[in-house]
Structures are given as C-alpha cells and as structure tokens.
Amino acid sequence: MTMEDSNQLGEFDLIARFFNRQSLIGNHKPHDISSANSVLLGIGDDCALINPPPTGYCLAITTDMLVENRHFFSSADPEKLGHKCLAVNLSDLAAIGAKPVAYTLSLALPFVNAPWLASFAKGLHQLADYHDCQLIGGDTTQGPLTISITAFGHVPNAQSLRRSQAQLGDDIWLSNVVGDARYLLGVERGEWQPSQVLDSIQARLHCPTPRIELGIALLGIAHAAIDLSDGLLGDLKHILIASKWNADIWIDQIPTSQIISALSPELRRLCTLKGGDDYELCFTAPEKNRQIISQISQELKVPLTRIGVITKTGSHDEFGKIDLIDSQNHVLPAELTQQYMRSFDHFQHES
Amino acid sequence: MTMEDSNQLGEFDLIARFFNRQSLIGNHKPHDISSANSVLLGIGDDCALINPPPTGYCLAITTDMLVENRHFFSSADPEKLGHKCLAVNLSDLAAIGAKPVAYTLSLALPFVNAPWLASFAKGLHQLADYHDCQLIGGDTTQGPLTISITAFGHVPNAQSLRRSQAQLGDDIWLSNVVGDARYLLGVERGEWQPSQVLDSIQARLHCPTPRIELGIALLGIAHAAIDLSDGLLGDLKHILIASKWNADIWIDQIPTSQIISALSPELRRLCTLKGGDDYELCFTAPEKNRQIISQISQELKVPLTRIGVITKTGSHDEFGKIDLIDSQNHVLPAELTQQYMRSFDHFQHES
Numbered sequence: 001m002t003m004e005d006s007n008q009l010g011e012f013d014l015i016a017r018f019f020n021r022q023s024l025i026g027n028h029k030p031h032d033i034s035s036a037n038s039v040l041l042g043i044g045d046d047c048a049l050i051n052p053p054p055t056g057y058c059l060a061i062t063t064d065m066l067v068e069n070r071h072f073f074s075s076a077d078p079e080k081l082g083h084k085c086l087a088v089n090l091s092d093l094a095a096i097g098a099k100p101v102a103y104t105l106s107l108a109l110p111f112v113n114a115p116w117l118a119s120f121a122k123g124l125h126q127l128a129d130y131h132d133c134q135l136i137g138g139d140t141t142q143g144p145l146t147i148s149i150t151a152f153g154h155v156p157n158a159q160s161l162r163r164s165q166a167q168l169g170d171d172i173w174l175s176n177v178v179g180d181a182r183y184l185l186g187v188e189r190g191e192w193q194p195s196q197v198l199d200s201i202q203a204r205l206h207c208p209t210p211r212i213e214l215g216i217a218l219l220g221i222a223h224a225a226i227d228l229s230d231g232l233l234g235d236l237k238h239i240l241i242a243s244k245w246n247a248d249i250w251i252d253q254i255p256t257s258q259i260i261s262a263l264s265p266e267l268r269r270l271c272t273l274k275g276g277d278d279y280e281l282c283f284t285a286p287e288k289n290r291q292i293i294s295q296i297s298q299e300l301k302v303p304l305t306r307i308g309v310i311t312k313t314g315s316h317d318e319f320g321k322i323d324l325i326d327s328q329n330h331v332l333p334a335e336l337t338q339q340y341m342r343s344f345d346h347f348q349h350e351s
Numbered sequence: 352m353t354m355e356d357s358n359q360l361g362e363f364d365l366i367a368r369f370f371n372r373q374s375l376i377g378n379h380k381p382h383d384i385s386s387a388n389s390v391l392l393g394i395g396d397d398c399a400l401i402n403p404p405p406t407g408y409c410l411a412i413t414t415d416m417l418v419e420n421r422h423f424f425s426s427a428d429p430e431k432l433g434h435k436c437l438a439v440n441l442s443d444l445a446a447i448g449a450k451p452v453a454y455t456l457s458l459a460l461p462f463v464n465a466p467w468l469a470s471f472a473k474g475l476h477q478l479a480d481y482h483d484c485q486l487i488g489g490d491t492t493q494g495p496l497t498i499s500i501t502a503f504g505h506v507p508n509a510q511s512l513r514r515s516q517a518q519l520g521d522d523i524w525l526s527n528v529v530g531d532a533r534y535l536l537g538v539e540r541g542e543w544q545p546s547q548v549l550d551s552i553q554a555r556l557h558c559p560t561p562r563i564e565l566g567i568a569l570l571g572i573a574h575a576a577i578d579l580s581d582g583l584l585g586d587l588k589h590i591l592i593a594s595k596w597n598a599d600i601w602i603d604q605i606p607t608s609q610i611i612s613a614l615s616p617e618l619r620r621l622c623t624l625k626g627g628d629d630y631e632l633c634f635t636a637p638e639k640n641r642q643i644i645s646q647i648s649q650e651l652k653v654p655l656t657r658i659g660v661i662t663k664t665g666s667h668d669e670f671g672k673i674d675l676i677d678s679q680n681h682v683l684p685a686e687l688t689q690q691y692m693r694s695f696d697h698f699q700h701e702s
Contacts, residue, residue: 040409044593045514046446046577047411049506052403058391059410060398061487063501065457067494095397106416106499136412139499143418148457148490148499150414155400163396227397242395 018121019105019135020044038101038154039134048136050102053154060098060153060160064088068145073188078116080206081147082123087208088229089151090131091279094215095227097161098153100133108143131212161218161225161283166243170223170284172308173293175211178232179260179268180204182275192267201259208279214304217296218283225283231274233322233341236282240310241320249308252327273324273340284310369472370456370486371395389452389505390485399487401453404505411449411504411511415439419496424539429467431557432498433474438559439580440502441482442630445566446578448512449504451484459494482563512569512576512634517594521574521635523659524644526562529583530611530619531555533626543618552610559630565655568647569634576634582625584673584692587633591661592671600659603678624675624691635661 020043041049053059066085068074086103093100105124109117128135133151180201187194188205211227218225224243226235232254240247254272263271285293290306297304313319322341324332371394392400404410417436419425437454444451456475460468479486484502531552538545539556562578569576575594577586583605591598605623614622636644641657648655664670673692675683 040508041511041513046443047413047449047504047506049409049411049447049508049511051409058400058402060400061453061455061501061503062398063455063457063488063490063499065459065490065492065494065497065499067459067492067497070492070494092397096400098398102412104412104414104501106414108416108418108497137414139414139416141416141418141421143416143421143497144495146416146418146459146494146497146499148414148416148497150412150455150501152412153398155398157391157400160392160400162392225397 018117019138039136042134042136043138048102048104050136050152056156056158057154058157058160060093060096060155061150062089062092063148063150064092065146065148074145077206078119079123082120082125083127083207084123085147085149086124086127086133086151087210087279089149090127090133090210090212091208091227091229093151093153094211095161095225095281096153096155097159097215097219097225098155099216100131100151100153100212102134102136103128103149103151104136105138106146106148107138107140108146109140110142110145131210156219159219161215161222163224163226163239163242166224166239166245166284166310167286168245168310168312170286170310171290171306172236172247172249172310173222173281173283173285174232174255174305174307175214175280175282175302177255177257177260177303178228178278178280179256179271179275181208181277181279182231182271183260183263183267185277186271195262196259198259201257204257205277208277210279211281211302213300214281214296214302217300218281218285218293221289221292221296222283222285225281228278228280228282229276231276231340232278232282233273233337236322237320237341239282239284240322243310244313244319246311246313246319246321246323247308248311248323248325250327251324251332253305253307255303255305255307269340274342369468370489390487393485393487394489399453399455401487401503404452407507407509408505409508409511411444411447411506412501413440413443414499414501415443416497416499425496428557429470430474433471433476434478434558435474436498436500437475437478437484437502438561438630440500441478441484441561441563442559442578442580444502444504445562446512446576446632447504447506448510448566448570448576449506450567451482451502451504451563453485453487454479454500454502455487456489457497457499458489458491459497460491461493461496482561507570510570512566512573514575514577514590514593517575517590517596517635517661518637519596519661519663521637521661522641522657523587523598523600523661524573524632524634524636525583525606525656525658526565526631526633526653528606528608528611528654529579529629529631530607530622530626532559532628532630533582533622534611534614534618536628537622546613547610549610552608555608556628559628561630562632562653564651565632565647565653568651569632569636569644572640572643572647573634573636576632579629579631579633580627582627582691583629583633584624584688587673588671588692590633590635591673594661595664595670597662597664597670597672597674598659599662599674599676601678602675602683604656604658606654606656606658620691625693
C-alpha cells in the first residue's frame with residue numbers, strides 16, 4: 001500500500017491530498033479510532049486493520065476493476081465516475097445483504113490532473129459517506145487509467161443472500177426498473193437515435209444507486225439475490241445455475257421507465273433483458289413473503305415487481321433454462337431467449 | 352465480481368479455468384466449506400464471505416496494483432510475475448505481522464493468451480498454497496495489462512507491528528540483504544554493465560520472498576516494522592515520521608550479497624539505500640530483545656542484522672531525519688542522505 005506516502009517528494013503528495021482525509025486535517029499519524037468503530041487503522045501503514053464483525057456476522061468482500069474506454073469513456077464526468085466505481089462494488093455488497101464498512105482504492109493514472117482528481121474524489125467520498133464506508137488504503141501508480149476497488153461489509157452469516165439458495169416455486173422479484181442504462185449507452189455509442197429527451201435517465205447509467213438498504217431489508221425474507229451488472233437474463237442465470245433450477249419470466253411485466261416503455265418491443269427487450277449496468281437487485285423469495293416485500297417496497301420507496309417464478313428442471317442435468325412468456329402466454333422461441341441471455345463479455349465483440 | 356462467470360459464453364470460460372479451482376474439479380456451486388476454515392464462501396457469488404478472525408485478532412488488509420512497463424517489463428516470465436504480484440501484497444501482511452488468509456485478484460488483459468495465463472496462475476497458486484492463502488474472488492476485463500491484488504490476514508490486534516510504534520533507543524534491524532533487486536534492474540535497463548554472472552540474484556528481483564514467518568515471529572518482540580518496497584531510507588522514514596523520531600544508520604553494516612559488496616561504494620549505496628523491490632523487513636526492537644531476535648534468525652534461517660538506532664529529534668517539529676554514519680564514524684553530508692531518501696516515485700523521472 002503506497003497511498004499513504006504523503007511525506008514523499010513528488011506528486012504522490014497531490015494524490016494523498018485528495019484521498020487521505022487524515023492528511024487534510026494535519027494528522028499524519030495512522031488513524032487510531034475507538035474500537036466502537038470497525039476501522040482500527042486506516043490509511044498510513046503497511047496494512048489497514050479492521051475489527052471483527054459482530055457475533056453471528058461474517059465479512060463480505062467484493063472487488064471490481066474499471067478500465068478507461070471499456071467501462072467508461074475518456075470524457076466521463078470524473079465526479080460521476082468516482083461515484084460509479086464505488087457504486088458497482090456496493091451493489092455487490094447489497095446483493096448479498098451486507099452493510100458496507102470500508103473499501104480500498106487502487107488507481108493507475110496516466111498523469112496527475114488535479115481538478116480531475118478533486119472531482120473524482122468528491123464523487124467517491126459522497127457515496128462512501130452516505131453509506132458510512134471508510135477508505136482504508138490503496139495504491140496509486142502511473143499507467144493507463146484503471147480504477148480497482150475492493151469493498152468490505154458485514155452480513156449475518158446464516159441469512160446472507162447467496163445465489164445458491166433459490167427454492168422451487170420462489171417468486172422472482174426485481175427492484176425499480178431496468179433497461180435505461182443500456183438504452184442510454186446505445187445513444188452515446190450511436191447505435192440508435194434518441195426518441196426523446198433523456199435527462200431523466202442520465203443518472204441511471206452514470207450515477208447508479210446501489211440498493212444497500214434493500215439488500216439488508218431482504219435478509220431473512222429473500223432466499224437468493226444478485227445485482228444486475230451484465231444484463232437481467234445473464235445475471236438471473238447465475239442464480240439458476242448455482243441453485244440448480246429453471247425459471248419462467250413474464251417479459252411484459254418487467255418494469256421499465258416511460259422512456260423504455262415507449263420503445264419498439266424489440267429494442268425494449270434488448271435493453272431490459274440483455275442490457276447491463278442496471279445495478280438493480282433481482283431476488284427470489286417464497287410466496288408467503290409477498291406482503292412483507294410490499295411493505296419493504298413502500299418503506300424504502302423502491303418499487304419491487306414480481307417478474308417470474310423458479311421452476312423445476314426437466315431432467316437432472318438441465319438447469320439454468322429460462323422461458324420467456326409474453327402477455328398472451330406465448331413462450332418466446334428458445335433461440336431468441338438464448339440471444340438475450342448472452343451477457344456482455346469484455347473479450348467478445350457484441351453481435 | 353465476475354471471475355466466477357464460468358457459465359457465460361466467451362473467453363471468461365478460459366480465464367475462470369485458470370483461477371477458479373472449484374471449476375476445475377467440476378463443482379459449479381459456490382464453495383461452502385467447514386467453519387473451521389476462514390473462507391465461508393469463495394469464488395462464485397456477488398461477494399466472498401470470510402469468518403471473523405479468532406478472538407483478540409483483527410483483519411489486516413492490503414492492496415497493490417502492478418502495471419505493465421511500470422512495475423514489470425512486457426517480456427516478464429508470467430510464472431514469476433504471478434508469484435511477484437502476490438508476494439508484494441503478502442510482504443505488506445508480513446510487515447504488520449499478519450498471517451495470510453485469502454486474496455482477491457483483478458486482472459485487465461489486452462487479449463486472452465492461454466499459455467501466458469496458465470503460467471501466471473501457476474506462479475500465483477504456488478505462493479498462495481505455500482501460505483495457505485485462498486483466492487476468493489476477483490474481476491477480469493479487457494484492458495492494458497494491469498494486476499490488482501487485495502490480500503487479507505489475521506493479526507493479534509495488540510501486537511500488530513505498526514509504523515507508529517518505534518521507541519527511542521530501539522535497535523533498527525534488517526532481514527537478509529538489500530540492493531540486489533535494484534542492481535539487477537539497472538543491468539536490465541542498461542544503466543550499468545554487469546560486473547559478474549548474476550544468476551544468484553535473479554530471484555531477488557523477479558521472485559521475491561515475503562517474510563511472513565518473520566513478521567509473525569516478531570509479534571510481541573519488535574515495536575514497528577515496514578517492508579522495503581521503495582528503498583531502505585525512504586521506507587524507514589515512514590516509520591520515523593509515524594513514530595516521530597530520527598535515526599542513525601551505520602551504512603557499512605548494511606548487509607548485502609557478495610555481488611553488491613563487490614561494487615563501488617557509490618553504486619553499492621545507491622542500490623542498498625535508495626534501491627527498492629527488496630521486500631525485506633526493516634523493524635525496530637528494544638535492546639533487551641537482541642538475544643531472542645538472534646534465536647528467531649537462527650530458527651527461520653533468515654539473517655537479521657542491526658543497522659542502526661532510533662534517536663531523539665532535535666526539536667519538537669523535526670522528525671524523520673536519518674544520519675548515515677560510515678565505519679570511520681563520519682556522518683555523510685545531509686544532501687547525500689536526502690538524495691538516497693528519495694524513494695521511487697511513479698510520477699517522477701528519476702534523476
């Protein structure tokens with residue numbers, strides 16, 4: 001860990017200024033704070049030290065790397081980028097039901113651009129502060145712009161929302177709406193022309209909301225969950241494979257924004273089923289919990305919609321199959337489903 | 352976390368093959384193992400889950416990012432590179448006295464090269480297995496070759512070897528020898544011609560040994576420690592700043608290999624004082640512990656040499672000063688010391 005090298009000569013000084021908040025307040029000693037807090041020792045030593053989680057809880061760990069021109073354009077607003085880099089990690093914590101505690105940041109930068117760094121750090125810190133998630137260390141180096149975050153949270157071991165825990169007959173639920181991020185990406189890439197003013201969905205691609213409160217509220221209520229980063233069908237399939245079931249999805253019940261609702265059925269399905277970057281939660285829960293899930297939805301002010309059901313596999317070996325069913329109760333052709341199920345693969349050109 | 356996406360189409364399959372050992376043995380369900388083990392849930396979910404450390408222990412966390420052409424040459428042997436990427440992180444765990452438990456790996460690759468990945472994974476797994484440190488998740492993406500690892504270990508909270516704990520009068524110790532890695536790097540870069548066959552020190556640059564056993568043995572014996580990644584003086588200075596002391600260093604007592612001993616005094620000092628990539632431990636301990644430190648050295652078969660002492664600051668505000676003293680008891684000019692103290696800064700050209 002070298003982020004702490006604020007006493008070195010050179011431009012590490014500058015970087016430390018934006019990320020090491022202890023150095024901002026003139027305290028160059030490692031950050032020792034009361035044991036009531038989870039972080040024993042933050043930025044400023046070879047390692048950070050964090051307290052064990054409370055009894056019955058375990059530590060959830062997730063990591064995501066974002067690369068320029070792959071996950072974001074060079075022109076990306078640095079404040080939103082700072083937000084998004086942490087948000088995609090917090091979204092993984094949400095998907096297992098964990099409460100965020102801390103994170104590390106590794107940053108490769110082609111050169112030091114102070115205004116860019118100040119904005120990036122602002123976006124990062126704002127989201128971190130909202131979730132009381134402390135930056136405890138990291139690394140900075142020269143290189144092609146790459147941002148790697150590892151985030152830590154606490155989750156009650158017995159209730160964690162694992163992908164493998166879906167049960168036969170579970171309802172399949174979706175938070176909020178899907179498809180906006182993919183639609184906007186297509187507009188930015190020139191894949192299609194915008195149908196109307198898209199201001200209302202800008203944040204959905206560039207400034208996603210990790211569903212932390214929802215993940216925690218679903219502990220003991222939902223069986224399995226996943227966050228939607230690579231597309232609804234591809235991500236749902238991870239639950240089906242891990243749990244060894246199939247699913248029916250009622251495609252015309254998938255919730256969307258007005259902008260997505262107004263698209264042609266074909267484009268709407270592409271954006272909602274295969275999209276990506278939604279960072280909503282898809283979860284499964286037993287029928288008996290429908291009422292409490294409605295209450296959670298109202299309390300958190302996050303729409304929760306039933307979009308399908310966990311079904312039995314045809315034979316012992318076949319699982320992970322999804323039947324897409326429209327409002328006329330027709331099952332869509334398997335080839336089409338298969339195409340929607342192909343998540344975004346960073347090593348493949350999309351067809 | 353997407354490393355687990357072994358059921359996706361595309362070349363993620365290939366990547367998962369090399370890193371997800373569960374997938375190798377045909378078990379596609381998340382890795383549930385007994386609670387006797389630290390890892391509750393490994394690769395294959397939104398997050399990994401790890402058990403709390405034993406009573407009295409806390410979790411040590413460190414992260415390092417390595418970028419092609421910055422931390423390693425494109426021609427680097429991938430097996431040694433795999434070893435080194437993990438070794439530099441384990442070295443940080445060693446420096447605080449932590450026992451490794453698990454790690455995550457984020458990898459940006461320009462393209463998928465199966466033989467390269469197989470060798471890289473081999474080097475990584477060998478070192479991880481030696482220290483019983485489990486790969487619990489990660490991320491893979493297309494991009495300029497960048498490797499980001501976050502490692503986790505257990506350390507008894509009260510005894511952790513923090514930089515801030517050096518005491519006045521402490522002996523300053525160094526493990527093994529320093530200077531080999533910087534000398535070899537200079538040869539590879541064409542900065543100087545090799546004086547002799549360098550086979551005996553190749554591993555010192557490309558395949559460093561993290562001093563895990565030493566760090567653990569020093570718990571309760573040493574006060575402060577740091578691992579030498581950026582150069583002896585620059586790294587020692589971190590201890591002095593954090594502990595608010597100065598130091599005397601007896602430069603002619605700094606242990607070196609025969610190859611470094613045979614160099615001109617000037618080049619020898621550059622390599623040993625300012626070098627970097629040594630991954631030895633520099634630690635401070637009270638005089639009363641000299642005998643037990645000798646015993647530790649013998650038991651672990653790691654040479655440990657006293658190279659200096661922690662001294663008082665001249666005034667309240669001045670700390671982090673190092674006096675370099677030669678065998679004639681002369682103090683080297685401050686300007687020279689200052690030059691040796693400049694650690695490698697990734698955003699600066701070296702003079």
